[in-house]
Amino acid sequence: MPTFMLDHNDATYQIRSFKPGAIQINDRIFTHSLIITPRSLIEQWSPQTITELSAQTLSPILALKPDIVLIGTGSTLIFPAVEIYGEFINAHIGVEIMDTAAACRTYNALSSENRNVVAALIVK
Numbered sequence: 001m002p003t004f005m006l007d008h009n010d011a012t013y014q015i016r017s018f019k020p021g022a023i024q025i026n027d028r029i030f031t032h033s034l035i036i037t038p039r040s041l042i043e044q045w046s047p048q049t050i051t052e053l054s055a056q057t058l059s060p061i062l063a064l065k066p067d068i069v070l071i072g073t074g075s076t077l078i079f080p081a082v083e084i085y086g087e088f089i090n091a092h093i094g095v096e097i098m099d100t101a102a103a104c105r106t107y108n109a110l111s112s113e114n115r116n117v118v119a120a121l122i123v124k
Contacts, residue, residue, distance in 0.1 A: 009112040011038035015119075018104045020075040023123050033122045037064060038111040048124055050078045058087050064118050069093055070107055072100030072121040 013036050016024040023030050025041065035042040047057050050073045061069055069088060071080070077099045088095040098106065100121050107119040 011111040013038060013041050015104045015108055018101050021124055023121060031123060035061060036119050045120065047122060050080050050122060053080050053084050055087055061118055061120050062091050066093060066118040067116040069095045070103040070119040071097050072103030072119060073097060074100055074122045074124055
């Protein structure tokens with residue numbers, strides 16, 4: 001009979017749930033866009049839609065120097081302008097664009113592997 005082992009996640013900040021308009025991180029619920037890493041949380045991230053992404057709004061993400069960035073675009077997958085990709089390519093950072101629910105799941109998986117991941121999540 002196979003045995004199962006409980007995954008252990010040492011991340012300080014873990015995503016507990018997401019639904020359009022609300023994300024639960026640890027015991028708090030947020031209704032606005034944010035940036036999360038396993039060790040830090042930037043609670044106020046200005047873009048409320050994917051079209052509001054710019055070099056300026058990406059600067060707090062780039063400052064964290066992650067290996068990979070997950071951008072959650074809200075309840076629907078919408079690809080950003082090509083210039084957004086260039087910011088990450090020039091910084092040698094991998095980037096994945098997905099709807100926010102998928103970004104939350106991927107963040108939890110990568111953070112449980114102790115990866116240097118940043119999730120920039122549009123909650124609406």
